[in-house]
Amino acid sequence: MSDTSKQDFVFDLNRDRLREIIAALGEPSFRADQVWNALYVNLVENPDQISTLSKSLRTRLTSTLSFSHLDLVTRVSSKDGTTIKTLFRLPDGKKLESVLMRYDDRNTLCISSQSGCAMGCVFCATGQMGFARNLSSGEIVEQVLFFARELAAIGQSVTNIVLMGMGEPFHNYDAVLEAIRRLNDPLGFNLGARRFTISTVGIVPMIRRFADEKNQVNLAISLHAATDEQRSSLLPVNRKYPIKELLDACRYYVETTHRRITFEWALIQEVNDFEQDARELAALVKGLLCHVNIIPLNPTNKFTGKSTTHERALAFQAVLVKNGIPCTIRLRRGLDINAGCGQLASTVQ
Ligand code: SAH
Ligand code: SF4
Numbered sequence: 001m002s003d004t005s006k007q008d009f010v011f012d013l014n015r016d017r018l019r020e021i022i023a024a025l026g027e028p029s030f031r032a033d034q035v036w037n038a039l040y041v042n043l044v045e046n047p048d049q050i051s052t053l054s055k056s057l058r059t060r061l062t063s064t065l066s067f068s069h070l071d072l073v074t075r076v077s078s079k080d081g082t083t084i085k086t087l088f089r090l091p092d093g094k095k096l097e098s099v100l101m102r103y104d105d106r107n108t109l110c111i112s113s114q115s116g117c118a119m120g121c122v123f124c125a126t127g128q129m130g131f132a133r134n135l136s137s138g139e140i141v142e143q144v145l146f147f148a149r150e151l152a153a154i155g156q157s158v159t160n161i162v163l164m165g166m167g168e169p170f171h172n173y174d175a176v177l178e179a180i181r182r183l184n185d186p187l188g189f190n191l192g193a194r195r196f197t198i199s200t201v202g203i204v205p206m207i208r209r210f211a212d213e214k215n216q217v218n219l220a221i222s223l224h225a226a227t228d229e230q231r232s233s234l235l236p237v238n239r240k241y242p243i244k245e246l247l248d249a250c251r252y253y254v255e256t257t258h259r260r261i262t263f264e265w266a267l268i269q270e271v272n273d274f275e276q277d278a279r280e281l282a283a284l285v286k287g288l289l290c291h292v293n294i295i296p297l298n299p300t301n302k303f304t305g306k307s308t309t310h311e312r313a314l315a316f317q318a319v320l321v322k323n324g325i326p327c328t329i330r331l332r333r334g335l336d337i338n339a340g341c342g343q344l345a346s347t348v349q
Contacts, residue, residue: 007066010039011138011145014182025060033187035061040188043149070096070142083334086146090115090139094132096166098143100150100158101333107151108160111143113176114167119201121222121235123266125300125343126166134172140179144189158191164199164220170206180217193217199264204241204249211253220262220293221250225272226280234272247284254289261288266295267308267316278319285325292320292327298340 008021019032031053038050046067047058070088073095077084084100094115101108117124118131148158161183163169169176180196183189193216200207201222210219223246225231231238238246250261263285267273281292294317297307308316313329320327332340 007064009069009136009138010065010067011069011141011182012136013138014178015185015187021064025057025064027057031057036188039145040185041190043145043152045149066091068142069136069139070146072146078334078336085334085338088143088146090135092133096135096139096143098147098165099334100147106159107147107156108162109144109147109158110162110165111140112165112167113140113163113169113172117167118171119168119235119237121201121237123234123268123297123300123303123305125302125338128300128302134175135167137175137178137182140175141182144183144191148189160195160197161191162197162199164197168201168203169198170200170203170210173206173209177213180215197262201235201237202241202246202249203237204245207246207249208252211249211256214257216259218262219253219259220264221246222266223263223281224265226277226284230272234268243284247288250290251288259289261290263290263292264295265292266297267313268297268305269308269312271305273308273312273316275315275319278316279323282320282323282325286323290326292325294327294329296329296332298332298335298343300343 010018013021015032015036018036019029022032022035023029034052035047035050038044044050047053047061050058053061069091071090073087073089075084075086082102084102086098088096088098090096096112096115098112099110101110112135114134115132116129117126119127121127144158144161151157163176176198180193183191184193197218197220198210199220199222207219222235223231224234226243228238228242231243253259254261265272265281285292294313296313297305299307317327317329334340
């Protein structure tokens with residue numbers, strides 16, 4: 001195991017902090033701008049690759065800062081090559097996963113905000129493994145740079161980022177927002193806020209705080225059930241933040257930001273995939289600027305519920321459509337490598 005955790009991690013730093021560190025090495029501030037540009041525009045991995053710096057400065061940077069926290073353990077690709085899942089080890093031995101999904105017109109990267117998750121949703125592999133720790137902003141950023149480098153080598157880029165990997169983003173709010181801001185920087189990685197989507201299990205105070213940020217990041221809410229009894233049995237966090245409070249916060253978000261909200265609903269056979277469930281869902285979200293993403297459940301080890309059938313998914317969708325609720329059935333991806341929603345962590349235990 002490396003001792004990188006004792007040094008400042010370069011991707012944890014904002015531009016001002018990097019300037020301070022480079023000034024403390026006795027260098028002018030334009031050197032910091034060169035380093036920033038090299039890291040976030042040229043996507044270099046370490047100072048040795050920054051040819052505009054003197055040999056001496058490269059050496060001092062290497063001994064002052066850590067340039068990587070993510071150690072690649074495994075990298076698997078789906079049979080059709082369009083989904084790539086990576087498992088990384090952090091300096092303290094904790095693990096996390098990221099998944100790249102390649103489409104004809106975009107490359108969507110699904111990243112983790114935590115190692116494990118404390119929310120305990122019964123159908124989710126990450127929830128089943130429990131919580132290890134929060135990721136730092138730099139550990140979130142480095143997942144993106146890892147794939148950005150790989151894609152740059154074939155003339156492509158990361159076009160969309162979803163915080164739907166391991167962890168609950170609003171349980172690590174500050175680091176997640178800081179990572180997004182760092183990746184937004186027009187003088188750096190320059191990926192626009194509207195290219196990001198945060199998915200949350202429904203931490204009500206953080207949804208309100210997020211609304212007040214008034215940024216253009218998209219928000220998705222894992223709803224999955226329309227009654228408190230059923231939602232609490234699937235998502236324990238519902239006991240703390242029940243559906244009414246959650247929907248009030250969602251309405252506040254839409255009123256404040258004028259942005260559409262996405263609701264996610266994983267269909268579990270004969271649990272929450274009845275037409276009656278769809279009617280209750282429609283009644284809950286009626287009048288709200290929203291979209292429902294219907295996701296057939298992906299199997300996980302410790303949950304006995306089954307995925308819905310295609311027919312039942314279509315019938316569920318038909319009820320929503322009849323009630324004027326925009327919705328789509330999300331295509332499942334990467335199932336042969338356990339990279340579907342909620343399946344991350346299956347290789348970690
Ligand atoms: N913690 C956040 C983001 C990570 S989970 C959240 O819960 O929203 C990303 C999405 O995958 C969530 O909508 C989650 O409910 C869903 N999910 C979890 N396990 C799943 C499974 N086994 N099948 C289908 N979707 C699942
Ligand atoms: Fe955590 Fe999201 Fe999984 Fe729930 S669904 S356990 S909040 S990662």
